[in-house]
Amino acid sequence: MRKLIRSYTFRTVVQGLITIWAVMTFTFFLIRLMPGNPAQIKIDEYVDRYGMSEDQARQQVATLFNYDPDQPVFEQYVDYLSDLVRFDLGRSLTSTETPVAEQILRFLPWTLFSVGLALLVAFSLGVLVGLAMAYWRGGLLDNVMTVFASVIYAIPDYIIALLLIMVAGVQLKLIPVGELYGGSTQGIEPGFTVEYILDLLKHAFLPVFTYVLATIGGWMLTMKSSTISTLGEDYITVARARGLPERRLLTAYVGRNAMLPLMTRLAISIGFVVGGSAIIETLFLYPGLGRNLVLAIGLRDYTTMQGIFLVIAISVVVSNILADLLYGWLDPRVRLGGDKGTE
């Protein structure tokens, strides 16, 4: 038993659970501190839009909602927790009767697909280019790419998105931005058909391109500096002296060691894939979790927001654990039970 408690896996899992619980509790109370509540927002809407009287609207909303704003917050919290341990995320407050879990499952794939694809592209491309920049340091590629990466790194993603829409879409008419809104074109039957997959890629292009542009500069620059310091290591010179071909040198000796410091960063990025980017998805009307979160925040849809935050927290924690495992796999020095050296 003691051994279990002291074991690395056990400690990691417990730590993860505590983190998730803490984030969940924090967001639970935080979102209730926002001005307004879902019922009030709906009432205001009815009053504004349909010209109902305050009382009428209140009655209307009461029939729609199973949310009682007067219930003490702590009681709500206990209810929520007790549902949660039964893996019940509750129902959406605004589109009643839709379980939050179902909603999340509906939007999550879009985000996973677009942000995941972007991360994959940005990371692999960034690492490769960064490696090349450091290897041919001072060359044309290095000079051009350093400027490019520094500039692109400094621009926030939503500016890139706006620039894409304004310049490439509206001004130059290079990209039919209007056609590309949404996740897929209406009318095309979902399925494993070439047509549908191409359509998916087409619609994902703008957000993915934006994400890639927004993050690739960072990957390139960190990889470059990490590679430069790795190239200065003794074992690289020694491997050269052993007459290893440059290709082997560049992959197993330079590349692998230079990538180690990027792993923590990668883990954090993977964790945030699930959350997506609320602003980008909103700008491109992409039906992902981020956009859904923005909508939920606007409507003060507490349960949906909680559900999404919970999923984000879980994914960050899980990806951190995965990163540890990955790091251990890449760097034998941190593998458990190592360190037999005496010096």
Next chain:
Amino acid sequence: MADGSVVLSVEDISITYTTQRGIVQAVSNVSFDLHAGETLALIGESGCGKSTIVLGLIGLLPKTGKITTGKVTYRRRDGRLIDVLGLNKEQMRQFLWNECSMVFQGALNSLNPVLKISSMIYDTARAHGMRADEAKKRALSLFEKVRLDPLRVFNSYPHELSGGMRQRVLLATALLLRPQVVIMDEPTTAVDILTQRSIIKVLKQLREELNFSVIFISHDLAVAAEIADTVATMYAGEIIEKGPVSEVFYRPRHAYTLGLLEAAPRLSTGAEELMSIPGSPPDLIDPPKGCKFHMRCRFVTDECKTTKPPLQASSPT
């Protein structure tokens, strides 16, 4: 290269580094012959150009370094002469380790931390067309010779080995492809006394069994006294004295060598009077005229300040 027993002949080599402050004359007109089975110790204080010479020999100078003059000739086992500085990149890659291998100072950093010792061996073998099973067999027998537990070490990661073990792994790896020349750059600096002893012992044994030539670089006179056949003293980028070990140690002819010997503490003597050499080595960007040692030399004459003395054969007197 008339003498058939010379495996490596260095003639009049000079190397510079370009830096922001100016051009560093790191090595000036150095010549020496390395005979088959001979151990040549290059001794001198840090910064005198020892590492630069060998990096130049094996084409691994940093980009800022440049060989300005000189010729390096290597005699292969089949008698063919190779102009080492004239090799192209691929030829040099094949020359390295097959003919001439190297052991570097930092044993702790000389091994790729993410690869097992076995991968390092296989990589080296593959780069030179040696079959994997043969490489493994040879590595295991070499590990045995350097008194390591062969299989355990073969399957270890570098961090699982102590500094002394790593240095012995590097020594064994240097002999993997049966080179004629092994260059060792301060292989026993930064290791402990007992580890140093075991490395020296292993090196002596291997040299006897496998009969390779060694260029042994050290700032430690004692280690050179222990294993060298020939000693070359370097000062400010030049070889200022060269000769058989007993000549150089017992009848030093250059004031700098004498100064080094007088500054080296010994255990076997009782109370001893040591002397240090006044001043410090010259700036190699703007080296002094004449003999580069003249400002620190107690035997200095006016001639020393203007005329560079030639290296004369140190013959028994």
Next chain:
Amino acid sequence: MSTAQRAPLVELKHVDRFFRKGNATLKVLQDINLNVYPNEILCLVGESGCGKTTTGKIIAGLLNHSGGEVNVQGRPLASYSDRREKAHLRRTFQIVHQDPFASLNPSHTIAKILSFPLLRHKMVKNRTELAARLLELLELVDLTPPQDILNKYPHQLSGGQRQRVSIARALTVQPKLIVADEAVSMVDVSIRIGILKMLLRLKEELDIAIVFITHDLALAKYFAWQGRIAVMYLGRIVEIGRTPDVIGNPAHPYTRALLAAVPEADPDVTRAKEEMPLRSEDIPGLLNIPHGCAFHPRCPFFVPGLCDAEVPKLAVARGFNQEAACAPLELGLPLTTYAG
């Protein structure tokens, strides 16, 4: 050798020092008994990781001990409670590190580096006194002419000069004891001896004690010929005594092994040296220190049942003048090669 009659500056009694490493405890020092007398030279030698620096820091008051007692100038360290006394203690003991590059602030001139402690500890009254003291300090460490050095930055000096500045800085506060931790290890051979000679001269002129830490036995022998040597192995002192005794007639097998392993700058002597083969070449880690005498798994004179039973105490064995911690030696057994 009148030093031994004076009361010790620092007394370590059964001093332990542990460090935590994850869940394990590193026993870096165990049961260290050591006195440092005024104006003496005490050399700590041993391989890296044996605890020399840790001992030096405890002597200099820069590190707390985990167990045992430390007495400073006859009083327990803990009894120095008020701030003035503590500050005074800190001034009495100084440490000079191996790497003068790391210990001298690169953005300050030498004058500033040296003035700082002088002003802080109010060792000078006014500017003229400060200027005079700076010149005096630089002359003490043979940095002449001192005016040339004062306005330079550390990187404009050679390694040897930098180390002299570190020593001058230690001297600003008129210490009674200087711990020199590998102080000349990074300095070139030809310059080393000059610095050591200067330290010896300062010791006489200024009546200071020097704890000299090194891994180089030949250097230790040269520097501490008039003083004492303590040989450490895996956190314990295994032999201690006057230098000519320890070097000329080593008692503990570990000391013998070390001395046999050191090469000499004399081809005939070094090649004729009799080697002492050890039973194992691996140094055990501090996490699993062998039971009994920590050296027993490597010792060629291992006596089963004796050496691995209890930790041997330091004692003077027959035929020796120095203390050594070796059970067979203390029992007067002949040291014969273990054949098991």
